[in-house]
Amino acid sequence: MSHVYTSVGWNRQKKIYDSTLAVGIAVYLGLFVGIGSVVHPNATIETLLIRGFGTCALLMLHIILSIGPLCRLVPRLLPLLYNRRHFGVMMFLMALAHGAFSLIQFHALGELNPLVSVLVSNCRYDSLRNFPFQPLGLVALLILFLMAATSHDFWLANLTAPIWKRLHMLVYVAYGLIVAHVVLGVLQSETNPLLAVTLGVGMVVVLGLHLLAAWRERALDAPSDATSSADGFVDVCAVEEIKLNCAKIVTLGGERVAVFKYDGKVSALSNVCQHQNGPLGEGRIIDGCVTCPWHGYQYLPDSGASPPPFAEKVPTFNVKIVNGRVLVDPKPNAPGTRVEPAKF
């Protein structure tokens, strides 16, 4: 949370996450170069490393893109989401190593600026078979750089979460460019169908998970069919429908609202965490605070304010209970406004 920035807020989970990633990358590269040198005895170590870094980054990108929808579908996988930004930065470093080695091996030995050479060494844009695939990889690498460079919470706070998220949605543009880079480049000269089949399976998995998660989410964003009372309060559910220390999520006022039940009380606050717009209603009440399931940001349920010294605030909603039904005023209060919880 945003009291004072540190470089990395290390904790046990992050250390385990990053160590696992580092070991996984080292094992992958070791196996790739080891097996590659046996299967392709004429390949140089530079070529094997270029391919190893490239395929490693491609594999990591598929995993990263799958984590979001997987966590929507299977909430117990949320720990994978917790440190996904480190995953992304490591993936960028693999892609950077792939690009740097390629630049040195294929473009640094002439008189041209190597980056200019990438753009002009092949200009056959009218040929699918000989399409210049390297500029596609360069543009994708620039996008991945922008994302890695803005991964710290400082950028989330200073760009604001919605703009930061839009910026990081460029990962899908990068993914498209990388797929084209691979399909137009490696696959044209590769006779073994393994890479083509693997890439195809990866694309189907990523696309399928996104479609499935979007289909599941659609129901949540449907306009509420709940009835309004004379004073404008909306009947959202019965008190028993909400599990203790959990929330019922409803869409009111054009955005999702999380209605929490705890300690014999009910409070409602905007579902959108100020940190990274995580779904507060999918979190739990822990130590008396609504805790975002993505990164653990916390808010007091009655005021929507983070406990001191933190400064995050989300809008709150007036709530009342009538005949065992929870009624919520769809007009939000200013972020951090304390609202008396409804008691049952």
Next chain:
Amino acid sequence: MVFAHWVINLAMAYAALGFAFAIAFVFYGVGRIDPAAKGSPLMFRLLIFPGAVALWPLLLNRWWSGHTSPPVEQNAHRKSANSVKEAKS
């Protein structure tokens, strides 16, 4: 060929300006536009350095305009809450 040179030279000039700006920003400017960055460790400043190189026009604008805290996001609930607050005042 000429166009490719022009694109790369433009990108290099942008990055060089960004590099010079980022040095001043991470040591002097960052604490002025975001109080949570005041007294932050050197490693934090190094981590935001590449982003400052990339997004220097945005940061320069915020620093130059005298913003002393990060902007607050707007979504449907926040906009609605603000409009109610303004109507009351």
